[in-house]
Amino acid sequence: MADDTDLHALSCQALMDVPRIRPVLDKIADKWTIMILTVLCPEPARFNEIKRRLDGITHKSLADALKRLERHGLVTRTVIQTTPIGVRYTITPLGHSRREPFEALCSWALKQEAAFVSDPKRHVA
Numbered sequence: 221m222a223d224d225t226d227l228h229a230l231s232c233q234a235l236m237d238v239p240r241i242r243p244v245l246d247k248i249a250d251k252w253t254i255m256i257l258t259v260l261c262p263e264p265a266r267f268n269e270i271k272r273r274l275d276g277i278t279h280k281s282l283a284d285a286l287k288r289l290e291r292h293g294l295v296t297r298t299v300i301q302t303t304p305i306g307v308r309y310t311i312t313p314l315g316h317s318r319r320e321p322f323e324a325l326c327s328w329a330l331k332q333e334a335a336f337v338s339d340p341k342r343h344v345a
Contacts, residue, residue, distance in 0.1 A: 247292045252277055252285045254322055257315050260295060264310040289315070 234241075248254070252274065259265060259273045271282050286309060289295040294315035300306035 247288075248294075248318060250285070252281060253289065253294075254325075256282070256285055256289065257294065257311060257318065258322070260309055260311040261316065261319060264298075264308045266300075266306055266308050270309065294318075 248257075255274055255277075256270060259270050265273075267282065267286070270286075271277060271279065274282070277285075286295065286297070290297050290309075293312055296310050296312055298308045298310065300308055
């Protein structure tokens with residue numbers, strides 16, 4: 221682990237970088253983005269396929285999130301010429317680039333699950 225001097229320097233650098241970091245995190249750190257990108261990571265999917273795999277997401281929340289992800293270049297939307305017309309969503313290379321840090325975050329969350337589930341009031345001041 222880094223010593224206190226290193227931690228102080230890293231903290232100072234992170235605070236100076238906040239204006240650059242914050243806009244990126246604002247685009248990926250909401251309730252559904254990580255889960256939607258996780259669904260799309262292995263293969264493209266249609267709207268209802270994504271909705272079925274994400275327990276609890278509403279139609280509106282998914283539609284809004286997909287529009288936002290497309291606007292930010294994390295997914296592409298392809299119209300499929302069927303009757304009725306279908307739409308398939310595919311993760312972009314930019315979307316794939318978030319895989320490694322998200323996997324690390326998910327791994328950390330699984331390791332820490334007991335600390336958050338066992339006593340949620342334990343860490344309240």
